[in-house]
Amino acid sequence: MMVSFFDQFASPSYLGIPNIAVAIALPWVLYPTPPARWINNRLITIQGWFINRFTNQLMLPLNVGGHKWALLLASLMIFLITINMLGLLPYTFTPTTQLSLNMGFAVPLWLATVIIGMRNQPTIALGHLLPEGTPIPLIPVLIIIETISLLIRPLALGVRLTANLTAGHLLIQLIATAVFVLLPMMPTVAILTAAVLFLLTLLEVAVAMIQAYVFVLLLSLYLQENV
């Protein structure tokens, strides 16, 4: 039976439980919770360093009003990077390849930044729809373009994550299939392909981290315009 390469993105069920629920609910047991005392082991220390340095970097360009988002954005980073990285393991399901999950995070968070801007400083928020120094005949066209680009942001945010992870998983599966098929016919070519597969896996590990960061960074940039 020939299965489609896209079947890997359909959430399988085991004992009536969809794997997407398991893949979202369970990875957090991998992170030890630090105790209330200042005594750490290596894992907790490196976790704390990562969270604190990341939050610091992310909050540097933001106004003080935006610092309330630190916990939310740091949580989002941990959430996305964990799911992306664990999804690269064989026989696991990656929930962040699902467009519905990514849009479910992109739309409410983007909407929150827009609502904050419209509520607290409507003039500045609407001012972003027209860059300074635009020639007068261009003004109506430019406002339409900028409005569209504002409204398309959540779609771009969700699709970017979905497309990157989907493309990576597909490429890995394609090249791995090629290695298997080529091995009996052309062993040398198969070994070379396996080397390419290894390099691609390294790339996908990088992509998993980078895309989680990009998602959070873009949200912080949208927030920066609105606080």
Added chain:
Amino acid sequence: MPQLNPGPWFAILVFSWLIFLTIIPTKILSHISPNEPTPVSAEKHKTESWDWPW
């Protein structure tokens, strides 16, 4: 392509936000940093970390 299939989008939305808002922030919040964060507008940043008192 099943990854673009919207359903069951509401169940996914509710479940993922439930996990995202209940489990992860408690873990993040329990990491204590010795330096209080200073705003960008602060005149002078407190940069030195804790050291032995002598």
